[in-house]
Amino acid sequence: MITDTNTFLEHLHTQRAHYRYKLPSRPDAGRFIDQLMRLLFPVTQDCKSVSQHVEETYRSLHEQLTKLLCPLENNLPETPEAITERFFERLPSIYDSLLLDAHAIADNDPAAVGIEEVVAVYPGFYAICVYRFAHELLQYNVPLLPRMLTEYAHGQTGIDIHPGAQIGPSFFIDHGTGVVIGETTVIGNNVKIYQGVTLGATHVAKSMAQKKRHPTIEDNVVIYANATILGGYTTVGHDSVIGGNVWLTSSVEAHSLVFHQHQTDVRLKSLESIEPINFVI
Known part of the structure; x- marks a missing residue:
């Protein structure tokens, strides 16, 4: 029995060396998404966690995205830092697109009482947001992480949108x-x-x-x-x-x-x- 266990553990150790990718942390990916949502749409926060330090949060999100990209560095076309800069340069345009999505939901759903309700609690809007973040990263040929982000939203909402x-x-x-x-x-x-x-x-x-x-x-x-x-x-x-x-x-x-x-x-x-x-x- 000990020999079998040792063989099994040796197999697992050897197997790790053959993985093509090293994955970023899934919990960290989820935290990045939720903090990015709070930065763009403060109404998604609970009252106790509202941050008045926008610049500090913005810098923190830079660091978090770079950290998420670092395990994938050998499979990236650019450095993690360069991709992070490109993503945040595009963030204002992504934000404008998300506002259009939010207004589309508020204007077409008779049950919606306003744009704040859509942004704060609608699962469809949340899933669209995460898709647009992930799709942007996919444009930079980032592997795995875009899908990790949309699967996080899938788990939160039951909505499965492929980042591609x-x-x-x-x-x-x-x-x-x-x-x-x-x-x-x-x-x-x-x-x-x-x-x-x-x-x-x-x-x-x-x-x-x-x-x-x-x-x-x-x-x-x-x-x-x-x-x-x-x-x-x-x-x-x-x-x-x-x-x-x-x-x-x-x-x-x-x-x-x-x-x-x-x-x-x-x-x-x-x-x-x-x-x-x-x-x-």
């Missing part, structure tokens, strides 16, 4: 639980998505890794709850509405209305011999 997806401004996710947006998805401007929507692939073969596997959603499209849209060649034309529970694997033209046809059979227990009445809705 391309999503235009004024993006609206309502409720959000169960939303899945795949890596090669392209989403235009002013798109609205409800809970349970999947923008996925029709094939999961590894040979498809470098190909477009996920759909394109053009501007001003609304996709209602639990709709599934699959395939890299599938395009939903602009200003279309995709109804709830639709399963779509082929393109639809602009201004289309696609809905699931539901059939109900009503049987009268006391008159079993009577043919059922069919209603098509």
Whole structure:
């Protein structure tokens, strides 16, 4: 038994030497995201933790991101410090994009009482924020960390957005639980998505890794709850509405209305011999 344990431990030790990447700390990644959110949107903080030292927090976040990038240094195209500088130079533009997202949610959700509520508590907004941070880092060819950030948001919200997806401004996710947006998805401007929507692939073969596997959603499209849209060649034309529970694997033209046809059979227990009445809705 001791020999088996020693062999097992030796195997684990040897295995570590073959890992391609050294990972940053997952808890540190989560803390970075939440502190960045608090810097940009102080309303997300509880009253006890509100910081008046914006410059100090800003410098601290610089240090935190550099620390997260350091374990990946051998796989980065630039130094961790250079990538950190590039990210924070882009932060004002990212912030402007996030404000557009927040306003899109506040303006289109009848239940939203204002922009502060959206920013403070809406899971859809939180997931979009983390996606936009992670997507920016992915543009600098940072491995693993962007996905680590979006998976942190996935755990917090139930919304799974791959950092490689391309999503235009004024993006609206309502409720959000169960939303899945795949890596090669392209989403235009002013798109609205409800809970349970999947923008996925029709094939999961590894040979498809470098190909477009996920759909394109053009501007001003609304996709209602639990709709599934699959395939890299599938395009939903602009200003279309995709109804709830639709399963779509082929393109639809602009201004289309696609809905699931539901059939109900009503049987009268006391008159079993009577043919059922069919209603098509």
